[in-house]
Structures are given as C-alpha cells and as structure tokens.
Amino acid sequence: MSDLLTIRSLSVHYRRRDGDVKAVRSVSLDVRAGETLGLAGESGCGKSTLAMAIPRLLPQPPAEYAGGKIVFEGRDLISLSSEELRQIRGAGIGVVFQDPFSALNPVLTVGEQIKEAFSAHVRPCPPGTVEDLLSRVRLPDAVRIARGYPHQLSGGQRQRAVIALAIALGPRLLIADEPTTALDVTLQGGILDLLDGLKKEMGLGVLLVSHNIGLLSERADRLAVMYAGEIVEVGPAGQVLAGAFHPYTRGLLASLPRLSAGRGKLPTLAGQPPDLRNPPEGCAFRARCPRAIPACGVSPSLGAKEGGRSVACHNP
Amino acid sequence: MTPGRRDTETPGNLKTAMLSLENIVKIFPVEGGILRRKIGIVPALKGVSLRVPAGGSLGIVGESGSGKTTLGKIVARHLAADGGRVLWEGRPHEEFSRREWASRVQMVFQDPAASLNPKLSLRVLLGEAVAVRAQIDGQKGPRRAERDRRLQALLDEVGLSGAPLDAYPHQFSSGQRQRLAIARALALRPRLLVADEPVSSLDLSVQAQILNLLMDLKDRWGLTYIVISHDLAVVSRLADRVAVMKNGEVVEEGETSAVLAAPRHPYTQTLLDAVPAFLR
Numbered sequence A: 001m002s003d004l005l006t007i008r009s010l011s012v013h014y015r016r017r018d019g020d021v022k023a024v025r026s027v028s029l030d031v032r033a034g035e036t037l038g039l040a041g042e043s044g045c046g047k048s049t050l051a052m053a054i055p056r057l058l059p060q061p062p063a064e065y066a067g068g069k070i071v072f073e074g075r076d077l078i079s080l081s082s083e084e085l086r087q088i089r090g091a092g093i094g095v096v097f098q099d100p101f102s103a104l105n106p107v108l109t110v111g112e113q114i115k116e117a118f119s120a121h122v123r124p125c126p127p128g129t130v131e132d133l134l135s136r137v138r139l140p141d142a143v144r145i146a147r148g149y150p151h152q153l154s155g156g157q158r159q160r161a162v163i164a165l166a167i168a169l170g171p172r173l174l175i176a177d178e179p180t181t182a183l184d185v186t187l188q189g190g191i192l193d194l195l196d197g198l199k200k201e202m203g204l205g206v207l208l209v210s211h212n213i214g215l216l217s218e219r220a221d222r223l224a225v226m227y228a229g230e231i232v233e234v235g236p237a238g239q240v241l242a243g244a245f246h247p248y249t250r251g252l253l254a255s256l257p258r259l260s261a262g263r264g265k266l267p268t269l270a271g272q273p274p275d276l277r278n279p280p281e282g283c284a285f286r287a288r289c290p291r292a293i294p295a296c297g298v299s300p301s302l303g304a305k306e307g308g309r310s311v312a313c314h315n316p
Numbered sequence B: 001m002t003p004g005r006r007d008t009e010t011p012g013n014l015k016t017a018m019l020s021l022e023n024i025v026k027i028f029p030v031e032g033g034i035l036r037r038k039i040g041i042v043p044a045l046k047g048v049s050l051r052v053p054a055g056g057s058l059g060i061v062g063e064s065g066s067g068k069t070t071l072g073k074i075v076a077r078h079l080a081a082d083g084g085r086v087l088w089e090g091r092p093h094e095e096f097s098r099r100e101w102a103s104r105v106q107m108v109f110q111d112p113a114a115s116l117n118p119k120l121s122l123r124v125l126l127g128e129a130v131a132v133r134a135q136i137d138g139q140k141g142p143r144r145a146e147r148d149r150r151l152q153a154l155l156d157e158v159g160l161s162g163a164p165l166d167a168y169p170h171q172f173s174s175g176q177r178q179r180l181a182i183a184r185a186l187a188l189r190p191r192l193l194v195a196d197e198p199v200s201s202l203d204l205s206v207q208a209q210i211l212n213l214l215m216d217l218k219d220r221w222g223l224t225y226i227v228i229s230h231d232l233a234v235v236s237r238l239a240d241r242v243a244v245m246k247n248g249e250v251v252e253e254g255e256t257s258a259v260l261a262a263p264r265h266p267y268t269q270t271l272l273d274a275v276p277a278f279l280r
Helices: A047-053 A082-091 A110-120 A129-136 A142-147 A155-167 A185-202 A213-219 A237-242 A247-254 B068-075 B098-102 B122-136 B144-157 B174-187 B204-221 B232-238 B256-261 B266-273
Strands: A003-014 A021-032 A036-040 A063-072 A093-096 A173-177 A205-210 A222-227 A230-236 B019-032 B037-052 B057-061 B083-088 B105-108 B192-196 B224-229 B241-246 B249-255
Touching: A003 A047, A003 A205, A021 A036, A021 A047, A021 A063, A021 A205, A021 A230, A036 A047, A036 A185, A036 A213, A047 A063, A047 A173, A047 A205, A082 A093, A082 A110, A093 A155, A110 A129, A110 A142, A110 A155, A129 A142, A129 A155, A155 A185, A173 A185, A185 A205, A185 A213, A205 A213, A213 A237, A222 A237, A222 A247, A230 A237, A230 A247, A247 B204, B019 B068, B037 B068, B037 B083, B037 B249, B057 B068, B057 B232, B068 B105, B068 B192, B068 B224, B098 B105, B098 B122, B105 B174, B122 B144, B122 B174, B144 B174, B174 B204, B204 B224, B204 B232, B224 B232, B232 B241, B232 B256, B241 B256, B241 B266, B249 B256, B249 B266
Parallel strands: A036 A205, A036 A222, A093 A173, A173 A205, B057 B224, B057 B241, B105 B192, B192 B224
Antiparallel strands: A003 A021, A003 A063, A222 A230, B019 B037, B019 B083, B241 B249
16 A cells, blocks of 8 residues: 655644644654544644644644655645645545534535535536535435535534535545544444545545544554654554553553443543643653653654554653 | 232332432423424423432433433423422422522533633632532531632542632633532532533543542542433443433333343444444
C-alpha cells in the first residue's frame, strides 16, 4: 500500500500573548490509500489541530507552522499557494467536521451547496449529480433533501449531507474529525458504516479522529495515539489494543470500564497532561509514568518495532 | 404464607423499598405549525415500575429516546409524571415539599458545564445548597467562617481539596467541574443520587476517576444510586441491579451480573453487542 499522505516532523503552534501553545510537536504519520487511520487522544492533546493542519484549515494567525512537511500525493502542502490549496481541498482532500450544522451554509439548499462545490473548482455538475451523491451517502428521497435547507434536516441527515459535500469532487483522502460526537448514539453506527463503505468503494484513505477508543477499535485499521502534541504509539489497531507498548496507552486502556471485570475500583492515570505552552524536557509523559527511568529526560523518538508498530518510549 | 404457595420473596424485599416507582407514565406533546399547536403526543414512559432498596444501586440502560433520562428527572422531581406513583419509603412524593424532596434526592447530569451556573462562585454555588439543608434541618444558616469550613470539607470529599471558594466553574477542567456538580448535590446530604450519564462527556482517563469517586462516596456516605447510562460497561461498575429500557418500557430487570451473563431480552443482547469487543 502506498502512502497517500506523509507527515514528517510537523510542528504547529498557536501564538498567544501568554506564550505559544505547542499543540503539535514534531509529528510523523502516514495515511495510506484504502485504510482508516484512527487518531486517538484526550482533549487538548492536539489531535484536532493535527487533523485540521493537514488541509491547512487552521486560521493563521494564531496558528503557525513551526516546521516539518505535509506531503500529499507528492506535494508538500505547506509550500503551496492559497489557490493551489483551494484546488486540493475538496478535489484531493475532503473534510468532515464534528458539527454538521456549522459545516453547512444555512442560507443555501443542500443541492445548491453541492453545485457550488463543483463551480468553485470550475467543474461541470451534470444533471443528476446531486441526487447521485445524496443516494451514495444513503440519503433516501434525494430530490427532497437536495431542495431542503440544513435546518430542515435531522442531525444524522445533515452529517450525511456534509459527507456528500466532502466526497463530491472525488477526493483520495477523507479527514473526519469526531464525525459522530455531536450525534445521538443511535445514529453513530450508521455514519461510521457509511464512511467505511465509501472508503471501500472509492479506495479512500481515511483519517478518523476520535476521543472514543471503543469507536476506533471497531473502525480503524491502524491506530495512532497522541499525547501532549506527540504521537506516542502507532500500529495495527487490534494489536495496539491487545498489547499496547506505551505506558500512556496502557494506562488509558486499563482505566476503561470493561463488562467482564465486574465491580471495584478502576486503575487511573495519576496527574495531568503538561501545559503545552511550556512542555517539559524529555518525554512528556515522564511525570505520570510508572516506568520512567533517567533516560526519559531525553525525548524519545517514535521507533519502529516488529509488525508495523512503533512506539516513542525508552522503557516500554 | 398460605400452604401450597411458596413465597420466594426474601424478607429484605418485603420491606418497603426506599424509592418505588409504580406504573409511571409520561407523555410529551408534539407541537407543529407556526402556532406551535399540539398536533400529537409521544408516550415517553408507558407504565414503568421499579424499586430501589436503601443502599442499593440501580442502573438504567438504554439508548437515547428510551425514556431513561425522563425517568431520572421524574425521580428527582424535575419533571412531573402524567400517571403512576412515586413513593419514598411508602409515602407518595406529594407529601414532601420541594425542599424535603431535594434533601432526599439529588441529580448529577451529563454535562457539568451546563448544570453549574457559570456566574456563581463556588462559595455561592455550594453555599446555597448548604444553607437550604440547614433550613430543612431547622437550623440557621452557618456563619461565613463556619460555612467556608463546611464547603472546604465538601470539596475534600470530592477530591478538590483546597480549591479556592472565590473561583468560578469555568476555571476548572471538565472532570473537576463534574466533581463540583457532585459536591453541590452532596451539600444537600441526599440519600439517593440520580446520576444521568455522569461520565459520558468526560475524557477517558477522567471517566475512571469520576467512577471511582462515585464508588467511594457511595460507601462513605451510605448513598443509594440510580445510574443512568447508554454504556453497559459503566453501569456494570456501579450498579448491583440493572433495568434495561426501550421505547418507554423496562424490557428486562435483574441483578447486573445475571443480566450481563445471560440476557433474556434480545434488546439487552443488542446493547451488549454494542460494547466494543475489547471491552467485553
């Protein structure tokens, strides 16, 4: 499988008067065609910043690219002009956001928005395209939906409309940032099934960002775990979940309530993640880590292990 | 006991439950048109009966729309039922004033950011509840120094020792805010705590901390719990009995371990299947 997206040593900071927030710190990550890469992490770990940094959707300022490369289909997105980027967004990379309402224009019908996407890319939108797209995202009664405004759709329908927009121009990479978090639990499975289906039909690479490891366990081919702006572990999802290498991943997984475990206290991770205005020297997890050793004073790099796995830890 | 009829009820169950729900019905109107006229009704609860013994812990699971939150709000008297009876130690809830009920039943919600008034400092947020409890007990509200001491003790209870009483909710992380919401509920010294999705808006590593806190408080305060969640794994940690709700009805109820090991209703099996394999 070829790498569709190759991120190397990417750092993204937010400029703030009280000190720059180093939200993404020297991240290297690949997304391949036809796979779902799950990006897991807790609030503030930088996973959304990383996801939105790829199509350069972060407002600059306050965001600032502080180093590294984002290579999509052979081109470094950081060096592109805004016109070149505009062509890649939509046509190369589709984005699905957490909140489908704010991702849609409230004063245009769904059909008008899809047509607009084509005209923005100076592409013809033959008759029937809109209905075809809406049926591909399993929206029944496509004609009615196309004529509807976003507020007339339910939450699930809106997210499907956002996905229709995201795939309208035939992208190869789909970035989905918490695509089901704002939706009712009962609707989440359907949206994730849809993303799975599109991945297979279109051979998409999908970057699926979520705080929900349970969800990622069922949807991701590979899993990347982020902590304090860094990727601490990557590997095939099943293997990472069955036997994580990084103490943070292990601690997080151990703290999850399991059905079979019955009653009694859950193991917890002590302490708090570091302040990313002033990240610590060395491993960012060191202060909370039960396995910390003196070597952890030097930042560990993401080192390859067997089976396509890697971990950033001196003492896994 | 009449000969030939074996009474399987144990003496413990024959005693009056602390909280009993008998045939609770709740109907919501459906409004439509520009005049928001009532154009129909949705039965949210179709005759739910449940009993919670003192010191017990009842889990209520089901997906959104099953009626579980509506039921929790009726127990906490945030909503009135349209039919059926809510009994406290055998007495209908109407016999209790609002305050008397609040000193027995308190509720903790999913989103602590929404359930705590952002304009009130901890001193006011928690102090109000302490003052209400003092009134119920027929005492005067404590003086400032004494009140602050009690508020600090309350913060100790929820793992927020030393948090400044002049601080506001937004100065805390979401996990800490959930601790504050729990402290405010405890300030009324309730006997029953209704926790509605108490961890589902929190980060994973924080969820375990709050679940552990709820377990600790149950023991230390001798609390009785109703824990409402869509997540069977969460409920299995906290509840000794579980009721499974679907479309406004309880479809299965029993000891948590028994229900999880051998679900009788297909819907319970569906909920079990929804738990990711690596968490089963």
